[in-house]
Amino acid sequence: MAGLRLGPLLRYTGDSSATVWVETSRPCTAEVRCADGARGSAATFQIAGHHYALVEVTGLTAGTSTAYEVFLDGTRVWPLPDAPPSEIRLHGRDGPVRVAFGSCRWAAPPAGEPDPVGPDALDTLAARLAADPRAERPDVLLLLGDQVYADETSPAFRRRLEARRDLEDPPGTEVADYEEYTWLYHESWLDPEVRWLLSTVPSCMIFDDHDVVDDWNTSASWLADMRATSWWRERVLGGLMSYWVHQHLGNLSPAELAADPLYAAVREAADGTEALRAFACRADAEPAAVRWSYRRDFGRVRVLMVDSRAARVLAEDARAMLDPGEAAWLRTQALDAPDEVDHLLIGTSLPWLLPHLVHDAEGWSAALCRGEEGSRRARFGERLRRAADLEHWAAFPDSFEALAALIAEAGSGPGAPASVLVLSGDVHHAYIAEPSWPAGSGPEARTLQLTCSPVHNSVPLSMRLGFRFGWSRLGRALGRALAGRGRVPRPSIDWHRTGGPWFGNQLMTLTLRGRGAMLRLEQARAESGGEARLVTVQEVRVTEGDRP
Numbered sequence: 442m443a444g445l446r447l448g449p450l451l452r453y454t455g456d457s458s459a460t461v462w463v464e465t466s467r468p469c470t471a472e473v474r475c476a477d478g479a480r481g482s483a484a485t486f487q488i489a490g491h492h493y494a495l496v497e498v499t500g501l502t503a504g505t506s507t508a509y510e511v512f513l514d515g516t517r518v519w520p521l522p523d524a525p526p527s528e529i530r531l532h533g534r535d536g537p538v539r540v541a542f543g544s545c546r547w548a549a550p551p552a553g554e555p556d557p558v559g560p561d562a563l564d565t566l567a568a569r570l571a572a573d574p575r576a577e578r579p580d581v582l583l584l585l586g587d588q589v590y591a592d593e594t595s596p597a598f599r600r601r602l603e604a605r606r607d608l609e610d611p612p613g614t615e616v617a618d619y620e621e622y623t624w625l626y627h628e629s630w631l632d633p634e635v636r637w638l639l640s641t642v643p644s645c646m647i648f649d650d651h652d653v654v655d656d657w658n659t660s661a662s663w664l665a666d667m668r669a670t671s672w673w674r675e676r677v678l679g680g681l682m683s684y685w686v687h688q689h690l691g692n693l694s695p696a697e698l699a700a701d702p703l704y705a706a707v708r709e710a711a712d713g714t715e716a717l718r719a720f721a722c723r724a725d726a727e728p729a730a731v732r733w734s735y736r737r738d739f740g741r742v743r744v745l746m747v748d749s750r751a752a753r754v755l756a757e758d759a760r761a762m763l764d765p766g767e768a769a770w771l772r773t774q775a776l777d778a779p780d781e782v783d784h785l786l787i788g789t790s791l792p793w794l795l796p797h798l799v800h801d802a803e804g805w806s807a808a809l810c811r812g813e814e815g816s817r818r819a820r821f822g823e824r825l826r827r828a829a830d831l832e833h834w835a836a837f838p839d840s841f842e843a844l845a846a847l848i849a850e851a852g853s854g855p856g857a858p859a860s861v862l863v864l865s866g867d868v869h870h871a872y873i874a875e876p877s878w879p880a881g882s883g884p885e886a887r888t889l890q891l892t893c894s895p896v897h898n899s900v901p902l903s904m905r906l907g908f909r910f911g912w913s914r915l916g917r918a919l920g921r922a923l924a925g926r927g928r929v930p931r932p933s934i935d936w937h938r939t940g941g942p943w944f945g946n947q948l949m950t951l952t953l954r955g956r957g958a959m960l961r962l963e964q965a966r967a968e969s970g971g972e973a974r975l976v977t978v979q980e981v982r983v984t985e986g987d988r989p
Contacts, residue, residue, distance in 0.1 A: 443469035443513040447630055451529060452495075452691025453737075454581075454643045456503045459529050460698075461511070462691050465492045469514045473498045475529060477507040486708045488686055488717055489619045497695045504533025519640070524633075525571045527640040532580045537954040538742045541566070541642075542583035543947065544649065544790060544866025545895035547590060548629040551597070560965035560973030561897035562946045567638035569975060579950060580739060582642050583746070585866040585894075586649025586790030588688065589625040591616040591680060593651065598628060611672045615654075618675045622683035645737055646688040647746045649790035649867055653680040659832045660810065661755040662823050674725075681721040681751075692735050692746065728752055729764040736774045741783040742953050743858075745774050749789045749834075757811050762791075762840035775847055780856035783956050784984075785886070791833045792865040793844055794874040794890035794936045796911030801920030801929070803835035808927035833867075838929075845876070845934050852884025859956035859984045860887045864949075866894035870908050871949065871962055872941030873981065876934045883934075887984045890936070891960065893949040900944045912938050943978055957986025 447464035458481075461473050465485055471494035472482040479500035485492040501507070508526040511519035520527055532538060549561040570578050592615045594602070599614045601624060608614055616622055630636055650657040654676065658664060667673040690704065698704050703720050707713030724731040733748040747763070754761040763771065775785060795803070806829075808814075809822025826832060834841045852861045861884060874890040877883065910916045924931070945964040952959045960983050963975040 442516060443467050443518075445511065445513065445518040446491075447627055448636075448640070449473075449511050449519055449527065450630070450639045450691060451527070451641060451643050453694055454529065454531050455694060456531065457499065457501050458695055459498045459501060459531070459643070460691060460695065461496045461498060461509070461529075462687075463494050463496070463511060465494065465513055468492055471496050472512040472515075473509050474512060475501070475507040475509045477502070477505070479507060479529075484708070486710075487712045487714070488682065488707070489623075489714050491623055493686055495690050495698070497698075498529065501529060501531050503531045504536065506530035524637060525574070527637065530578075530580075530641075532739050534740045536740075537952050538739045539577065539579045539950060539952050540581055540583060540739075540742070540744070540786065541579035541948050541950045542585055542788070542864050542866075542891075543893045543896040543949065544585035545587040545651075545869060546584075546629070546897045547593070548595060548625075549632050549635070549897060550595070552633075558897060558899045559946055560967055561632075561635075562948045562963070562965040562975070563638060563896055564632065564634040565965040565973045565975050566948065567634035568973070570641070571634075571637065579642055581737070581744075582638075582644045583744070583788055583864060584644060584646045585788055585864060586647060587651040587866070588646060588648070589622070589629055590651045591622065591625065591676070592654050594625075595628065598624065611670065612676060616676065616679065617672060619679035619682050622679050626683065626687050645692055645735075645744065645746055645788075647692075647733070647748060647788060647790055648684055648688065648750055650750060652684060653677060653750075656827060656830060656832060657750055658753050658755060659827055660823060661757065663827060664755060677725050678718060678721045681724050682717050685717060685720070689733060692737075697735075724751065729766055732767065732770065734767060734770060741781060742786065743774075743782045743784070744786045744788060745771060746788040747771060749791050753837075760807070760837050760839075762834055762837040768840075768843065772847055775851040779851070779854070779858065782858045784951075784953050784958060785851055785858045785861045786864055786951075787848075787861070788864045789834075790865060791867050792890055792892045793834045793841070793863045794876060795833055795835055795868070796908060796916065796938075798911040798916035798920035799831075799833075800835040800932075801924040802829070803831040803833060804838055804929040805923040805927035806831045807836050807838060808929050813927060838932075842933055845878075845932070848888055849878060849882060849884045852886030852888060854885075857884065858886050859986060860889070860958055862888070862951070862958075862983070863890045865890065865892045868892060868908070869895050869898060869900050869904055869944075870941065871943040871947055872912075873939045873960070874936050875939050876936040878934050887958075889939075889983065891949055891951075893947055893962070895946060896948065897946050897965075905942075905944050908942050912942060940979055940981060947978070948975070951983070955986045956984060958983035
């Protein structure tokens, strides 16, 4: 009899349909049956000995919620005994849109074991929603990278690795291949609270570096060094293949899935492993041939999730965060039908606007690596870039400026949205930054960088002190001195921090109603009795309009 190994995950939701992802123990037919009569079924497909299905559920009604069950070959396997019901809730076009977001999540330790980094924000959100079915819940959860950590594994995970291979051989205690990636997803998504949360709150995901390896695609030199190792090829192919299966498929609408030749090939084959592996090989060798970015519309809220890792151009004389095709896609989506959009959300795992010291240090490092001060200093610049993780948008100056120009264009003119909001994670603290353009060149839309990280990870004292200093006046002055030394031109825009920095395991939630927008930051905090709850740290009105 088929069993449910992982999931269900509620992924895409539209006006009348949704998709539900599952992993099963053997080939079978997965079926979703809803209390209101909506349903859907799909045969599993096979990748590397694992069996998956993405079930399209049809017959749903916008603005309603319905409980659902999962059946495998006719046997009910979800919900689990004593678990709250899972629901499919479709957004109604006239209601508010609530978008929760964050990044950087280590898997929580097993129940009863101490958590060295404090309560998990997703676990805590799940507990709140399960305890009160009437509680306000997100319409979508945006997970902005580092959903799994292939290079930082838990003690339990390392014990499992040790039983499979010699940890003295590279990559040691890190993930080696597709099979070990599946263990990571199991460790992260079988957490009971998170498992239920992902079954009942739709999610959109995009990778960041730790989904593959720290500083993934920092530079051409970095990539050459990695490709020279004995273990990198299987690691990156396993990372891309497992991301496609576990995260990317659910980001797509049923129409996009129906038009995807790889999805069709994998489903039609008795074993889709070779087709998916060939795709991953191509994605690694020719990043511009594959698009991981995607668009989702929730009523009059548009979400553009941007790949700022695999789509990079790494040649030092042409560095870009996005290859030309990716940049053109982003521009097209941002400017499409502006009169249909009240709020434009651009999700990029890496912040566009950073503390000024960090921004200028990245620009200086990029200048050194281009050879502005000779080959010896270029080698120093590369070592600095890798050691200090200087590879955000600021390290790609032309891309930084291009995004600023696109935001100004998208946020201007008749029918412009009320807000253009850049949502990011990565940097293990939360903050709000607001840019300003030279007079007459900026957008009419309220524009903010909203950064929220981590969901569940460590925030050492050195990091807290470093980012506080990076935002300070002294840090800004030091940054300008570095940029001046490297003859780095000033950016065309300025920005200032309007909130934060906040440190802890946290989530931000946007509530968007009409042209009004509110932002709330919540942190997971342990109570005296050992329980954890989400505590509101900050609430900010982003734009005026109908009060959310």
